[in-house]
Amino acid sequence: MNEHDRLTRRLAAMLSEAQDAVPPATDVMTPFRRRYAQARRRRVRTLAVACAVMVVAATVLVGAAWAPGSRRPADLAGPPAGGDDKIQVWTLRSQSRLPALHACAAEFSRGADIEVDIASHPNQRYQQQLREALTSTDPPDIFFHWGGGGMAEMVREKQVLDLTRALRARPEVASAFAPEVLAGGRVDGRQYGLPASGVEPVMLFYNRRVFAQADLRPPETYTDLLALVDAFKARGIDPLALAGADGWSELMYLMYLVDRIGGPRPFADIAAGRPGAWSHPAVLQAARMARELVERGAFGRDFTTLRYDDGGSSGRLASGQAAMQLMGSWEYALQLTLDPDFVRDGDLGWVPFPAVPGGAGDPANVVGVPGSYYSVSSASLDAEQAVDVLFSLLTCDRYVDALLRGGEVPAVTDVPARAAGTPHEEFIRSTHRLAAAAPSLTLAWDQALSPTAGAALNANLRRLFALEFTAEQFAAAMNEAR
Incomplete structure (x- = not known):
């Protein structure tokens, strides 16, 4: 058994314990109420916007079988589902990651004709702010979190989008991540989070x-x-x-x-x-x-x-x-x-x-x-675009390189090879070794x-x-x- 296999098993066991510690979900209608309230608040602005909403509503009905991550068929072309041409991303304030995220977001925006708005938050009250946002009428489309029991609770509360089908449709995305860290974004065998960093x-x-x-x-x-x-x-x-x-x-x-x-x-x-x-x-x-x-x-x-x-x-x-x-x-x-x-x-x-x-x-x-993660809100009005943005940001070479330059361990498949020759190779290698050699790795x-x-x-x-x-x-x- 190699280092990746050992780490994968430990992380899977650790996440299973975290999921079991979370209480059952509340009312399953909550996300639908949030989605309705969010749509009403965003769209009741002008007659022109109201007309756009009717077009979008029809598009959603026709395209009900859409799989996240797949492209919208040409005959369903029209305004994005959210109507605002903007995907909002919540992340932590980080000097090493933010510039690269902004650069990757700008690159995506140029190709997709949609604005990616990255909002950075201090660590101190982030979890509380995120909980409040996810139960509000205007949650972020994509958001950073630490996985574990918090993610399991969000899944049970129907607050996050299941990315499993989208990843199957885009296997090159899943294969870009280290298996042991990708496993930390699963709940009950389904993928809800993608790694923002390694262990x-x-x-x-x-x-x-x-x-x-x-x-x-x-x-x-x-x-x-x-x-x-x-x-x-x-x-x-x-x-x-x-x-x-x-x-x-x-x-x-x-x-x-x-x-x-x-x-x-x-x-x-x-x-x-x-x-x-x-x-x-x-x-x-x-x-x-x-x-x-x-x-x-x-x-x-x-x-x-x-x-x-x-x-x-x-x-x-x-x-x-x-x-x-x-x-x-x-x-x-x-x-x-x-x-x-x-x-x-x-x-x-x-x-x-x-x-x-x-x-x-x-x-x-x-x-x-075991890694930090990004997920897509189940209440996002631009879920298809949000998934595409998420896949693009986290597999962007600039983002991975920024982690290495910042002395952080990325969630890529071969950390030692990627770290070779970088200014912080000693620390990155020793951090990776410490986690890979641990008989037990306990989530905070x-x-x-x-x-x-x-x-x-x-x-x-x-x-x-x-x-x-x-x-x-x-x-x-x-x-x-x-």
Whole structure:
């Protein structure tokens, strides 16, 4: 079994657990009501537009058997289904990806005579904004998300378009993606998301210059990490940068500690919804260890005020105010934006999260994101065009090259070969190796769980790290979350 096969099986199992954690869907009529309301709001403008609507309505009735991704027959020519000649794309704000997305969108627009409007959003409130948009009368046609339980819930709520038939009609699109990452966009065997990036494991980043000046080495065990906390604190350096205003950044410590202590089983029970699963001994011990890090001064005094999107924690790592930061592989790309010289001078280092002595978990296990995804809204009035735009954007060479130039792992079939000779080959190869060699790859918990449970998790983590919750109180609060 090769690396791709192993990774595919792990990702499939991980996604299955995430889907099982999501509650049943609500009223199946919701998307039809949204679609009707959206059409009414957009179209009741002028008599000319009203006439166009009647033409479009007739076109839709005649073309009811259309398969997404196929071309509209010539005898059905006319205005696009949406009537606005515009496809709206929601994505995250990213210095490395946005210029390429805009360039690819402009290239598509010239050939298709339709405008592709790319709206970028900060990470901080994106999930909440997306949930609100998908239940509104004007959802985006194409949108970015992290897959997992959130995508499974969107599928069950009939909010996303099934892309399976469209991909069968365009096999060259599916074959462009790495199978293990493409699999993460499936729910119950059907394809609903296409990869925006490859696997993004969480790892321990560190400032090599700060370590060299202190004559210290990155940790291999958790005992080593605690010793480093004390050593850097004594030198007036924050041992670990942490964006404590964001619960998801604190979650990385809990996820790895639980896995290192108890292996993947404790969270598998949580994802399966087993009663009292949050009170597993491994979870309680990990929560206590997280509190001990805070009490030990591992994160400095004002970490609860820092936000990741503002570059607060990453800026401290680059400037030498902090020695380390536990973060997803996207940290590399962010540092290239915030302080390019920090990366180019070789001062940014990275290692796996350390082993916990006596723990049952394999030190090679990884937590993170199996890939980020784009989907098409089921309420899109230009579904055919939206699918074509999606296929074009994500297979655009400029987009893939931009990911590589930005130090990100693309979701292509042969990452090592594509990375060869690029400025960030070392990081891309090591990131890919870390994920491919992991015996267990666990999806970030706030993405694996339902959006409601994920939000509760991040909120309760902020209270745990603020020392407002004991480990037992945290577990009790999460046992009540749904």
